[in-house]
Amino acid sequence: MQHSYRQIAEQLNQLIRSHQYQVGERLPSVRTFADQHNVSVSTVLRCYRYLESIGMIEARAKSGMYVADWKIRHATISGATHTKNQEPEARVIEYDKLRSLQHRMTELYSLTDQPLQWRLHLASAAPEWYPTKEMSKIAQTILRQCPEILGEYPTGTGLAALKEQLVRWLATFSLEVQTSELLITNGSTEALSVALRAVAQAGDTIVVESPVYFGLLQVIENLGMKAIAVPCIEDQGMSMEALDYVLEHQTGLKAIVVMPNFQNPLGCAMPDKNKKHLLRLAEQYNLAVIEDDVFADLSPQTERPKPIKAWDKHGRVIYCGSCSKSMAPGFKVGWVAGGRHHAKIASLKLSHSLVTPLFEQAVLAEFMQTGVLHAHLRKLRERLTANIPAATSALRSYFPIGTRLVSSAGGWWIWVALPVQVDSLVLLRRAVGMGLSFTPGSLFTNSEKFSHYLRLNIAQPWGDNMERGMQLLGELVHELAQ
Structure with a gap:
């Protein structure tokens, strides 16, 4: 049985082909068309979208749908259209x-x-x-000059050249770490996962923001831990008043996971005074702070905001970053500075996924070395x-x-x-x-x-x-x- 939107689309198609609607003529609005044919708005939308896909009509921004110059378009579209008798069926999403x-x-x-x-x-x-052309040239040069990089078995905590560039980059926003304090990971998700495993175990409770990145909730669930949500204030991030209350009344807490800069999904930045307050609370209640800073390089603020880690004097903050939003999403290269937990994090990373591939690290290191990242x-x-x-x-x-x-x-x-x-x-x-x-x-x-x-x-x-x-x-x- 043909879908209702296809039946209506065929009728409108015939009206256009018989020139009852002329090329360039505006079609009825979605709501008007729905009322005329006694169907839902979504049915009309699907009808219009289908006719647009076969080149019969076209959308004009803030104006509506118009009859396209379909005779010309049909010459290039019909070949692909006639090879299919029906629209492809997608896998059913649960x-x-x-x-x-x-x-x-x-x-x-x-x-x-x-x-x-x-x-x-x-x-x-x-x-x-993204700077894909620049990175492509760098990649080709590396492969020409050092093809054996593909045959080397990666070892250690990350490519030294990349860690050196990261240390310089982190210093530009007041985060002072040494190369020995950095571990390269397979993206920020692995960084968060090994950080959580380093400070907590199944059954423990982790403080998170609300709303919060959905991937973090699934990682916590998969590790057998529990998440307790602290509400965010729309322009400030995690509420310090609510955090104070939770820490005072909740037992079994091991860590606070927070995205203080460019929070996902609120997009807000935590004021510096609140960052310092959170760190003081973590020290008072002897909790680890796991800081997810993957979006901060693209924060809309005039200056790149400082991470909480910049005020950490006792190695309590585990800092997680990534290139996936700022430089190269396809590489999935992340990093973690684990502070007092760094040795355990490095051990867990090794047992979890061994090491991170070298080639992508080499390309990133060279790209950062060129000095064009700021631009x-x-x-x-x-x-x-x-x-x-x-x-x-x-x-x-x-x-x-x-x-x-x-x-x-x-x-x-x-x-x-x-x-x-x-x-x-x-x-x-x-x-x-x-x-x-x-x-x-x-x-x-x-x-x-x-x-x-x-x-x-x-x-x-x-x-x-x-x-x-x-x-x-x-x-x-x-x-x-x-």
């Missing part, structure tokens, strides 16, 4: 598992395999915004910031009353509160069917909070395609809000 701490990260990442036009669920920037980050921040007005305008234009932009997060993503009656998991199910993904707010908590929130990646060139995606999502929110 949306209910997104509510489970054990499965949510796996299920969310499975969205990457879906045939989506708008992949807005991960906190990643457009590939062309690259400045340009990336400018590109990200430039998207904020467009995203804010789209949210106002397409989303219903009751929608609130909580944070534009420096242009990486927008953290949005929808009307309270809208369940963002239900919204995701519908949106994926329309070719669009995002991260539901309920993934950022181990409670029932944030069910009407969502995080939407906007870190890519803004144009008609992104505008159409925002319009589509806004229409779906309108439908659920009613």
Whole structure:
């Protein structure tokens, strides 16, 4: 049986081909078309999207859908179209598992395999915004001059050249460490995992932020530990008043995991006075602090904010960083400075994944040595910031009353509160069917909070395609809000 949107699409297709709709003519709005045919808004959206995919109509930003010059387009599109009798069927996503701490990260990442036009669920920037050409040239030079690097078995705690560059880089924002105090990891997730294992064991309780990065919650769950959430203040990060209360009344605590700079998903920075306060509390209650600083290099603040580790005099803070947001997402190279826990972290890393491959480390070391990292980050921040007005305008234009932009997060993503009656998991199910993904707010908590929130990646060139995606999502929110 043919889907209803395909039936309507075929009817409209015939009207266009018989010239009852002329090339360049504006089609009825989604709502008007839905009323005329007594169907849902989502059905009309799928109809329009299908006709756009076969070159019959085209979207114009903030204007609507228009009949395309389909005779010309059909010459290039029809060949691919006629090789298929139906749209490809994607693997069924088990949306209910997104509510489970054990499965949510796996299920969310499975969205990457879906045939989506708008992949807005991960906190990643457009590939062309990274120095890929420069790194490619460096990689080729390394392979020509030192091909044996691919045959060497990596040993130790990381490539000395990379650790030397990292020490220089960390010093630019008041973090003084020695190369012997750094360990290179397979991304920041491994850094967080080995840090947690170094200071706690199954059954122990870890203090986390709320909302918090969903990957951390799954790591804690998989290690058999428990997370207790401390609420964040939207413009300051973890509430010190709430943290004071939890530390005074909760037993079995071993560590505080915090993202004080460019918090995910709020995008806020903790004031320096609060960072110092948190460190004092950790000392008072003899807790480790695990600091996740992966986004701070791209913080929208004028100056790169200092990490908590910069005030650590007793090796209590375990500092975790990565190149995945700032330099090369494809490399998945991270690092950890473990302070008093460093020897144990190094041992756990060795037993967990041995060592980190050398080739990617060599490329990063050479790239950092060229001295262009500051310029690259400045340009990336400018590109990200430039998207904020467009995203804010789209949210106002397409989303219903009751929608609130909580944070534009420096242009990486927008953290949005929808009307309270809208369940963002239900919204995701519908949106994926329309070719669009995002991260539901309920993934950022181990409670029932944030069910009407969502995080939407906007870190890519803004144009008609992104505008159409925002319009589509806004229409779906309108439908659920009613």
